[in-house]
Amino acid sequence: MGAATCWALCALTGLLCYPRAAHAAPPLGLDAGVELAAGRLEAPRDTQWLLSPRLWASYRLWHDLHLDLQWGAAMLRTTGEDGSSVTLGVPGNPWLRGRYVFAPADGVAVEASLGATAPAAFIGNGARTGQRRSALAFASGVRGMRDAWIWAPGQTAIVAGAAVQNAPLRHMSLRLEGDLATTFNAGSSATRRITHLLGQVAIEVGGLLGRWKPALRVQTIVFDLQQDYAQTSLSPRLRVALPSVTLETFVTWNVDAPLGTAGTGLDVWGLGVAGEGRF
Amino acid sequence: MARASILAAALLAASGCGDPDAGLSACDIRTASCQYDVFLAVQRVRGHLWDPWTDTPPMRTITAEQYRQELLAARAPEDDGSEPEFDHFEAALELLGLLDPERAPSAAVEARVSGIAAYYAPRDRAITILDHGEPGDLERGTALLAHELVHAAQDRELGLALFSPGRTRDESYVRQSFIEGEARLFEALVTLEARGQDIGETDWKGYGDAMLQGSLQAIYDAESPYYQLFTMVYPLGYRYLVSRYLTGGYSSVRDAFEAPTRTVLGLFEGGAVEAQPPVLACISPEPPAGYVRAGGTAFGLIPLYGVLTRFAPDADTAFRWARAWRGDRFTFYSEADADADTDDGRTLVVWQLRFVEDGRFQEILAGMLAWYGGSAVSVEGDEIYLRLASHGPPADWDGWQRCHPP
Numbered sequence: 001m002g003a004a005t006c007w008a009l010c011a012l013t014g015l016l017c018y019p020r021a022a023h024a025a026p027p028l029g030l031d032a033g034v035e036l037a038a039g040r041l042e043a044p045r046d047t048q049w050l051l052s053p054r055l056w057a058s059y060r061l062w063h064d065l066h067l068d069l070q071w072g073a074a075m076l077r078t079t080g081e082d083g084s085s086v087t088l089g090v091p092g093n094p095w096l097r098g099r100y101v102f103a104p105a106d107g108v109a110v111e112a113s114l115g116a117t118a119p120a121a122f123i124g125n126g127a128r129t130g131q132r133r134s135a136l137a138f139a140s141g142v143r144g145m146r147d148a149w150i151w152a153p154g155q156t157a158i159v160a161g162a163a164v165q166n167a168p169l170r171h172m173s174l175r176l177e178g179d180l181a182t183t184f185n186a187g188s189s190a191t192r193r194i195t196h197l198l199g200q201v202a203i204e205v206g207g208l209l210g211r212w213k214p215a216l217r218v219q220t221i222v223f224d225l226q227q228d229y230a231q232t233s234l235s236p237r238l239r240v241a242l243p244s245v246t247l248e249t250f251v252t253w254n255v256d257a258p259l260g261t262a263g264t265g266l267d268v269w270g271l272g273v274a275g276e277g278r279f
Numbered sequence: 280m281a282r283a284s285i286l287a288a289a290l291l292a293a294s295g296c297g298d299p300d301a302g303l304s305a306c307d308i309r310t311a312s313c314q315y316d317v318f319l320a321v322q323r324v325r326g327h328l329w330d331p332w333t334d335t336p337p338m339r340t341i342t343a344e345q346y347r348q349e350l351l352a353a354r355a356p357e358d359d360g361s362e363p364e365f366d367h368f369e370a371a372l373e374l375l376g377l378l379d380p381e382r383a384p385s386a387a388v389e390a391r392v393s394g395i396a397a398y399y400a401p402r403d404r405a406i407t408i409l410d411h412g413e414p415g416d417l418e419r420g421t422a423l424l425a426h427e428l429v430h431a432a433q434d435r436e437l438g439l440a441l442f443s444p445g446r447t448r449d450e451s452y453v454r455q456s457f458i459e460g461e462a463r464l465f466e467a468l469v470t471l472e473a474r475g476q477d478i479g480e481t482d483w484k485g486y487g488d489a490m491l492q493g494s495l496q497a498i499y500d501a502e503s504p505y506y507q508l509f510t511m512v513y514p515l516g517y518r519y520l521v522s523r524y525l526t527g528g529y530s531s532v533r534d535a536f537e538a539p540t541r542t543v544l545g546l547f548e549g550g551a552v553e554a555q556p557p558v559l560a561c562i563s564p565e566p567p568a569g570y571v572r573a574g575g576t577a578f579g580l581i582p583l584y585g586v587l588t589r590f591a592p593d594a595d596t597a598f599r600w601a602r603a604w605r606g607d608r609f610t611f612y613s614e615a616d617a618d619a620d621t622d623d624g625r626t627l628v629v630w631q632l633r634f635v636e637d638g639r640f641q642e643i644l645a646g647m648l649a650w651y652g653g654s655a656v657s658v659e660g661d662e663i664y665l666r667l668a669s670h671g672p673p674a675d676w677d678g679w680q681r682c683h684p685p
Binding site: 043046048078081082085086126127128129136141145152153195196231257259268 | 319324325327329330331332432437438468478524525526529531534537
């Protein structure tokens with residue numbers, strides 16, 4: 001694929017990238033990417049279509065210190081049986097964090113991060129409030145509720161994270177992630193209070209087959225640290241590393257209730273494409 | 280690799296064991312798991328996704344006797360030695376025939392205890408389920424909980440305390456019809472899911488008509504119809520919203536809330552009647568000598584129907600008459616300078632009613648003359664004036680200028 005075609009594809013799909021492993025230390029500079037996730041939800045008398053972009057950028061401030069910024073949005077179109085439709089868009093919360101990356105041993109990379117979100121996810125009051133709130137929940141759901149604090153209306157979050165990555169076997173990569181988040185009501189000081197505690201753990205097992213990198217991400221996010229209030233998802237992914245850019249396609253499948261197919265779950269799943277580049 | 284295989288097998292088992300077609304089943308709403316399942320089902324049928332940032336509303340179960348005691352305590356007079364204020368509005372309703380003067384002091388409480396199985400309170404954003412002591416009907420309980428969960432969602436989206444009140448009693452009934460109509464609509468959809476029935480196989484119109492007929496008959500049969508008037512908001516709201524939902528989905532229901540009709544008659548006619556309530560011939564009358572205006576409103580179709588049931592031959596006739604309504608103004612007066620200790624309950628009522636000028640006008644007029652007496656009823660063009668006094672008419676009743684042109 002020529003470079004011009006590649007950049008055109010990236011421009012079409014947007015640019016978002018999840019942080020690349022520090023296993024291969026990037027040069028000083030900027031990594032950036034865009035992800036576009038989509039989903040569909042059937043109700044008895046209408047159908048909802050979601051398109052959700054998420055932008056990401058990571059700037060290497062110092063040798064091992066990075067500054068990451070992520071921001072997403074949800075665009076929802078609801079169509080009735082009579083063809084009437086309502087379209088609305090809602091911004092997510094931008095998430096800024098500092099990330100320290102170091103290699104304690106050969107082939108092992110460790111990350112520690114601390115950051116916060118700004119409460120930009122505004123749903124307003126009135127007839128469309130419920131639909132805007134649902135759009136945010138949908139944008140989170142098609143990603144298996146990954147980094148759910150980005151899609152929390154009226155909330156500010158403080159997030160601490162850690163990750164370990166290595167290649168235990170030839171042609172195989174393994175990444176373990178964990179995040180702990182505390183959310184607060186965004187508003188006057190009189191109402192500001194801790195609303196939720198969240199714990200997120202994920203394991204991603206990948207193959208290294210030349211420029212092709214298939215992977216499977218298994219993730220669980222737990223709200224309020226209560227066992228019954230959790231969401232587990234599986235996300236098979238396929239990445240291809242091209243000169244100066246990496247493209248990815250993925251499917252996310254929620255396993256258990258409330259979003260999954262098991263039991264009384266809502267049967268939410270999503271698919272997406274992403275591209276990342278280095279500048 | 281072995282561990283990875285075990286993990287993969289466990290995940291596959293966890294995901295594959297669930298029936299992908301399984302939805303809600305009727306369940307015991309006193310259990311937390313059932314409450315959560317119904318909560319998810321309500322979101323599903325409304326086309327909303329489970330929102331992790333909104334907790335399920337608190338729920339409690341109390342006995343009917345506990346609810347009765349709560350209502351009685353709320354109505355108990357202040358324990359400060361002072362006399363309770365006389366309720367002139369209730370006296371006015373007695374004069375109209377909407378309340379039986381021989382009713383028990385706790386009749387209002389008993390009507391609520393017997394007529395309610397669950398309720399949502401915006402005050403504390405919680406749901407209360409009443410245990411009437413009978414063996415649980417799981418399907419009925421599931422439907423009721425779904426109904427109240429819709430109210431919880433409405434409160435979150437619209438603010439029920441802000442949305443509910445209208446400028447008149449008629450307008451308040453319209454808004455309550457929207458609130459209850461949506462809840463009844465999605466309650467029905469949740470019930471369908473619990474039964475495994477398809478939405479296309481349901482007689483939605485027939486369900487609404489049966490609901491309305493049941494309410495009309497209950498009001499007709501009641502000794503104090505005022506306590507049953509509220510039951511009309513369920514079928515009226517449901518009928519208005521269900522046709523919109525079946526074609527346009529949830530968005531159409533929400534669009535209707537943005538522009539509710541101004542009158543209950545307009546709600547029943549599906550918005551075909553004029554949007555604005557008509558201007559009556561007179562502004563609110565000045566009180567007769569010795570009296571002050573104690574309150575007033577535009578009652579609309581629902582209380583009018585309640586009054587007409589007192590002398591109509593059957594519920595269908597009373598409702599046919601009520602649909603001739605084109606406007607009203609209800610005013611009631613209490614004695615001037617009377618306080619809680621000296622108030623002997625003297626109450627005057629003036630009810631100004633406009634009707635379509637067809638055969639129904641004469642039927643209604645004849646019924647009112649027979650029920651209230653010739654001295655209480657007069658006609659001004661297409662308007663009927665009803666004047667009632669609890670302790671006999673005041674001295675200047677006949678000469679009192681009851682109508683002030685605007």
